[in-house]
Amino acid sequence: MGGEKQPVALVTGSGPGLGRAMVHALARRGVLVAYMSSDSTNGESEPGLQITADVTNPQDVVRAVDEIHDRLGAPTILVNTAEVHPDRDILDETPTSFMATVALNLGGAFNCCHAVLPDMVEAGKGRIINVVTFADLAPAPMASGYSVSKGALRILTRSLVADLGDRFPGIVINDWIPGTHAPRRNIADGVEPSLAAEWGANLALMDAPEVSGMVFLRDCEYRPNVSLRHRLKDRLLGKSRALVRLGQISS
Amino acid sequence: MSRSRARVSSLTETTPVAIAALRNWDAIVIGTGMGGGLAGRRLAERGLAVLFVEKGPIGYRSEIQRFKDEPSDYAARQMLGFWPAPVEARIAGGRTTQFFAPLGSGVGGSSVFYAAALERPERHDLDNVDGFAHPTGGWPVSYDAFQPYLKQASELLSVRGEADPLSVESGPDLPAPPLKEAELKLFAELRQAGLHPYRAHEAMRRLPGCEECLGRKCPYPCKMDGRSAGVEPALQTGNATLVANCTVEELFETSGRISNLRVRVDGREHMLSATTIVLAAGALHSPRLLLGSQAVHREGCANSSGWVGRGLMFHLNELIAIWPKRGNPSAGATRCMSLRDFYTYRGNRLGLLQSMGVKADAGVIAAHLKRSTFLRAIGRFPGVGKLATMTALLAAKFFGNATVLVGLIEDLPRYDNRVSLHPNDPDSPLIEYQFSHELKRRRTVFRRVVRKKLGRFRTLLLNSRPELNFGHASGTLRFGTDPSASVLDADCQAHDLENLFVTDASFMPTSMGVNPSLMIAANALRVADIIAARHDIALRIAR
Numbered sequence: 194m195g196g197e198k199q200p201v202a203l204v205t206g207s208g209p210g211l212g213r214a215m216v217h218a219l220a221r222r223g224v225l226v227a228y229m230s231s232d233s234t235n236g237e238s239e240p241g242l243q244i245t246a247d248v249t250n251p252q253d254v255v256r257a258v259d260e261i262h263d264r265l266g267a268p269t270i271l272v273n274t275a276e277v278h279p280d281r282d283i284l285d286e287t288p289t290s291f292m293a294t295v296a297l298n299l300g301g302a303f304n305c306c307h308a309v310l311p312d313m314v315e316a317g318k319g320r321i322i323n324v325v326t327f328a329d330l331a332p333a334p335m336a337s338g339y340s341v342s343k344g345a346l347r348i349l350t351r352s353l354v355a356d357l358g359d360r361f362p363g364i365v366i367n368d369w370i371p372g373t374h375a376p377r378r379n380i381a382d383g384v385e386p387s388l389a390a391e392w393g394a395n396l397a398l399m400d401a402p403e404v405s406g407m408v409f410l411r412d413c414e415y416r417p418n419v420s421l422r423h424r425l426k427d428r429l430l431g432k433s434r435a436l437v438r439l440g441q442i443s444s
Numbered sequence: 445m446s447r448s449r450a451r452v453s454s455l456t457e458t459t460p461v462a463i464a465a466l467r468n469w470d471a472i473v474i475g476t477g478m479g480g481g482l483a484g485r486r487l488a489e490r491g492l493a494v495l496f497v498e499k500g501p502i503g504y505r506s507e508i509q510r511f512k513d514e515p516s517d518y519a520a521r522q523m524l525g526f527w528p529a530p531v532e533a534r535i536a537g538g539r540t541t542q543f544f545a546p547l548g549s550g551v552g553g554s555s556v557f558y559a560a561a562l563e564r565p566e567r568h569d570l571d572n573v574d575g576f577a578h579p580t581g582g583w584p585v586s587y588d589a590f591q592p593y594l595k596q597a598s599e600l601l602s603v604r605g606e607a608d609p610l611s612v613e614s615g616p617d618l619p620a621p622p623l624k625e626a627e628l629k630l631f632a633e634l635r636q637a638g639l640h641p642y643r644a645h646e647a648m649r650r651l652p653g654c655e656e657c658l659g660r661k662c663p664y665p666c667k668m669d670g671r672s673a674g675v676e677p678a679l680q681t682g683n684a685t686l687v688a689n690c691t692v693e694e695l696f697e698t699s700g701r702i703s704n705l706r707v708r709v710d711g712r713e714h715m716l717s718a719t720t721i722v723l724a725a726g727a728l729h730s731p732r733l734l735l736g737s738q739a740v741h742r743e744g745c746a747n748s749s750g751w752v753g754r755g756l757m758f759h760l761n762e763l764i765a766i767w768p769k770r771g772n773p774s775a776g777a778t779r780c781m782s783l784r785d786f787y788t789y790r791g792n793r794l795g796l797l798q799s800m801g802v803k804a805d806a807g808v809i810a811a812h813l814k815r816s817t818f819l820r821a822i823g824r825f826p827g828v829g830k831l832a833t834m835t836a837l838l839a840a841k842f843f844g845n846a847t848v849l850v851g852l853i854e855d856l857p858r859y860d861n862r863v864s865l866h867p868n869d870p871d872s873p874l875i876e877y878q879f880s881h882e883l884k885r886r887r888t889v890f891r892r893v894v895r896k897k898l899g900r901f902r903t904l905l906l907n908s909r910p911e912l913n914f915g916h917a918s919g920t921l922r923f924g925t926d927p928s929a930s931v932l933d934a935d936c937q938a939h940d941l942e943n944l945f946v947t948d949a950s951f952m953p954t955s956m957g958v959n960p961s962l963m964i965a966a967n968a969l970r971v972a973d974i975i976a977a978r979h980d981i982a983l984r985i986a987r
Contacts (some may be wrong), residue, residue, distance in 0.1 A: 312505050314506060315506060316506065317505075317507075317663050319508030356523075359506075359509050359510065359512075359524065360503075360504065360507040360508070360509045360524065361506065361507065361508070362508065363506075363508075413803070
């Protein structure tokens with residue numbers, strides 16, 4: 194009931210790096226893309242609709258989503274990429290600097306979810322991807338604000354699924370760890386943002402309700418280690434299934 | 445207005461309770477399930493100013509929430525549209541247990557979660573029929589008097605299906621949707637066994653994109669229930685209003701009338717008033733509300749007979765797994781089939797057999813095996829549960845998936861089976877229920893005849909103990925002609941109170957052999973017509 198419309202994506206934090214690469218990868222897949230960042234200087238000759246807004250400011254975000262709604266249609270995909278990673282000794286953090294990191298990495302994602310969810314709820318479908326890390330499992334030195342806020346963002350993802358998953362299974366919500374390590378530098382095995390964005394764009398177009406709540410690491414579903422006993426039981430009961438992969442990369 | 449704050453529900457006609465409290469309504473309808481929803485719709489369409497008072501939330505129209513036992517948290521259940529509080533029950537004299545009955549709370553009540561089975565009762569369910577005396581001497585309103593309302597209810601609820609080949613009654617006006625290959629085979633096999641299956645009667649509009657929302661909320665006005673066929677069309681008339689998240693706590697009686705109700709919204713009390721009160725909170729909670737309204741009578745409102753809460757009935761559910769013949773595919777989870785070959789057997793009142801929307805895979809069969817008496821007895825030995833799982837797995841490997849049929853067995857009223865007031869928790873109904881010998885005997889007959897007719901080798905009776913269907917409570921405010929042995933009169937007006945009417949399953953003096961929804965809807969329309977006629981007369985006199 195209701196025809197298929199062209200998807201409309203909102204990508205936050207579209208500075209150079211993963212956000213910008215996601216904009217391109219989504220646009221190549223026929224998605225109408227809006228990208229939002231607090232910095233308006235570097236955006237010419239990009240595909241899609243550029244919006245200058247501060248994700249930590251709820252009114253800004255609402256205004257931005259209203260503009261997307263008017264110019265492209267209601268956002269059907271939200272990719273929360275915006276983040277900051279201050280390298281700061283916890284002894285040098287102030288209450289203000291620490292909470293500013295939380296306000297952007299966690300609060301910004303919440304503000305965007307809050308702004309797009311009414312339309313998604315009305316449609317009974319939508320797509321939310323939170324770009325996260327494993328920083329919460331083993332916080333690195335100099336990364337307290339980042340690790341805490343990104344860890345909390347993973348909890349936000351699970352809370353969204355807890356509150357919405359049953360009522361609106363068509364709103365598909367995931368954590369994605371792209372493996373780009375951006376904006377952290379000096380890490381040898383970081384994935385090129387342009388490559389990660391191809392996986393991310395495929396993930397954004399994956400709308401099967403079964404996918405909701407899964408964690409994706411790079412190009413593949415990530416499952417924490419399951420005991421051999423559980424794996425055997427699942428195998429016997431026919432419940433085991435292959436990991437979901439994010440598919441081939443379009444050239 | 446910001447688009448982000450756009451209203452996301454089609455039910456936008458809500459009124460703050462404080463505004464609703466400022467006026468006297470023509471009718472207040474307590475509860476918006478099948479009974480309240482359809483009564484309110486008819487009243488609003490006949491021009492009465494109607495206020496729906498709903499305990500649960502409005503929710504969102506696009507929800508497809510499925511009914512589950514979990515979570516147990518009050519606020520979470522309220523959000524999901526499940527009745528938030530548990531019931532306490534003492535069954536067959538055992539220990540008192542606390543559990544969640546399969547009840548909805550929210551616009552549409554339990555009906556938004558139902559499987560939309562709207563089957564007609566048989567004449568003998570209501571009337572004394574030649575050679576088949578009714579256990580109560582017959583309902584105060586006859587089958588023939590209900591006929592026009594059964595028909596109207598079928599129309600409003602878009603009931604579709606086939607006529608029962610064993611009945612003289614005609615079937616629904618709307619045709620059933622086409623069958624799948626495996627379902628056709630199921631019909632053929634049952635016919636080969638000499639049975640008379642027919643296309644189950646369902647309240648679905650089967651709009652394009654219909655996802656058969658059985659057991660869950662339907663995101664379109666496709667499944668017809670207390671919300672889509674009751675509250676929503678009522679609000680469209682402009683004569684009805686809804687207050688949600690509003691709990692009715694007490695009815696107040698003044699000189700033979702309900703003068704006010706005390707309700708609670710967000711922790712604050714309000715008083716509402718109406719010329720007529722339509723009580724439709726369900727057969728477990730309507731009597732609880734009356735019993736708890738003790739301002740004038742210690743025994744509760746409308747209870748001079750002492751029958752409020754008594755005569756409680758549930759259907760017995762008999763689950764039967766049936767495997768297809770070798771080479772035939774399993775029909776799986778299908779609600780397509782009903783049959784009435786065992787509706788009565790040698791003078792015994794039994795009931796309808798219908799296919800259930802459950803696929804009997806290994807897990808389902810194992811769960812039932814584990815509950816069987818034998819396995820429970822030896823269950824303390826380690827590994828028995830796993831043995832059941834393995835047995836079920838092997839069975840599934842060999843026979844494929846079964847189709848589950850569910851038989852309803854009619855329950856009959858007993859004075860001692862009842863809902864009473866919980867001594868500590870006014871929100872929880874206290875259920876006391878004993879299985880009568882007479883019911884156990886009919887159950888034995890049912891199981892024997894089912895096994896005989898369906899074949900011993902491809903069927904498995906899944907429940908060894910009698911299983912009460914807590915979603916089919918009825919009888920707790922029975923209607924009758926004798927004010928000393930019934931709560932309501934033939935109009936479903938309380939004998940004791942001139943402006944209190946009841947339109948949920950409480951009114952039924954016997955539980956019938958079919959799912960109760962169609963009868964609830966038909967009676968709600970009938971009672972609403974009676975209320976509207978009185979309202980018209982009062983208006984004419986006033987002029």
